[in-house]
Amino acid sequence: xxxxxxxxxxxxxxxxxxxxxxxxxxIFFVRDLFESLSNDEVRPYIEDFxxxxxxxIFIRLALYVINSKYNDLKxxxxxxxxxxxxxNRKEHELWTLLEENSDNFTSDEFDKVIDWIxxxxxxEQREDLNEEDIxxxxxxxxxxxxxxxxxxxxxxxxxxxxxxxxxxTDIKHPGFSYWSNPPTYIPEYSHAEDEExxxxxxxxx
Numbered sequence: 167x168x169x170x171x172x173x174x175x176x177x178x179x180x181x182x183x184x185x186x187x188x189x190x191x192x193i194f195f196v197r198d199l200f201e202s203l204s205n206d207e208v209r210p211y212i213e214d215f216x217x218x219x220x221x222x223i224f225i226r227l228a229l230y231v232i233n234s235k236y237n238d239l240k241x242x243x244x245x246x247x248x249x250x251x252x253x254n255r256k257e258h259e260l261w262t263l264l265e266e267n268s269d270n271f272t273s274d275e276f277d278k279v280i281d282w283i284x285x286x287x288x289x290e291q292r293e294d295l296n297e298e299d300i301x302x303x304x305x306x307x308x309x310x311x312x313x314x315x316x317x318x319x320x321x322x323x324x325x326x327x328x329x330x331x332x333x334x335t336d337i338k339h340p341g342f343s344y345w346s347n348p349p350t351y352i353p354e355y356s357h358a359e360d361e362e363x364x365x366x367x368x369x370x371x
Contacts, residue, residue: 200231205238216246229259236267261341265314276319283311305329310340
């Protein structure tokens with residue numbers, strides 16, 4: 167599974183460990199193709215991917231392209247937001263789109279995103295947690311998305327401080343729903359000699 171579609175920051179590069187796989191290479195090809203198209207050429211594809219398709223990879227590709235062509239495709243994004251974006255759709259591409267374009271948001275657009283953030287509730291996913299733990303987890307997740315708005319919105323800044331009082335844990339790797347640390351130890355393997363391998367390749371493997 168592809169953690170992030172783009173690889174611009176150091177964190178993004180580190181998390182794309184399987185970028186050489188065929189399916190991921192295909193995703194990168196579509197990403198680069200869309201970026202190379204004009205706004206008019208790519209628009210129907212982005213509308214279909216974001217507004218009609220359900221598979222996450224289509225949505226993530228659309229969000230990536232909108233982020234790179236925000237001024238010309240932002241109407242598609244806000245139409246999607248109007249359609250009640252689900253809480254579990256916390257793709258990295260969505261976080262970066264918000265973080266990199268919030269300085270262009272109107273007051274109504276900030277309110278729309280903040281209202282969505284306020285719906286974050288892990289209670290349904292984690293019924294094993296007590297009320298206090300749920301409150302802290304919700305505060306952390308809401309802080310994560312308020313983080314990319316608060317520099318440009320007083321309301322987001324105030325809410326961030328509110329949730330920080332509930333859970334003062336620093337946000338680690340914001341925008342990543344999954345984080346994999348690089349291995350610290352690489353075991354040494356004994357490789358078969360070429361001559362041995364050629365004699366009986368199947369058994370050697």
